Amino acid sequence: MKKALRIIISLLILAFIGIQFIPVARTNPPVQVEPTWNSPRTKELFTRACADCHSNETVWPWYSKVYPVSAWIAHHVEEGREHFNINEKGFGRGYDEAAEAVEKGWMPLESYLPMHPEAKLTPEEKEELAAGLKATFDLH
Incomplete structure (x- = not known):
């Protein structure tokens, strides 16, 4: 029994090591x-809480x-970029949904938050970021 275990x-360890060679696209397009x-504060809040999934x-x-x-x-990053990406042409589309989210x-x-505690926003910061997104992308 011990030998079988x-x-x-x-075999499980070898399989885990083997699957590490499966390629996964972790890209940052130009x-x-x-x-x-609209303000440095909006950029700071966005960078802190959103940029990993919604930018390049x-x-x-x-x-x-x-x-x-x-x-x-x-997959999460790819999906996030599809919904709202500040670094692609047409980046302003979807800003109202982003602000609402x-x-x-x-x-x-x-x-996302357990490994990125800095991304957790207070209620005031959420309001500030949502208003900042609206103000920023209403300009474009």
Whole structure:
């Protein structure tokens, strides 16, 4: 029984090591545009709470290189960029939905916050960021 357990554990370890070679796209495409922020505070709040998923300047943490977490994170970033990306042409589209998501507490995602506690916004910061997004993208 002990020998069988050791074999199973060894195979699981080998499988885990093997899946690390599955390629996952962790990209930062070139920045095409940069918004003219209505204030430095809006930019700071956005960078702190939103930029990893909604810009082309994602900071990929060490654990984004460990499969299967890497696939999950890459998917979230890809999805986030599709919905609202400040560094792509047409970046202002969707800003009203982004502001609403911040106001209602849907963003940043709860799953993002444990590893990024700096992204947790107070109710006042949520209001400030939502208003800042509206003001910034109403300018464009």
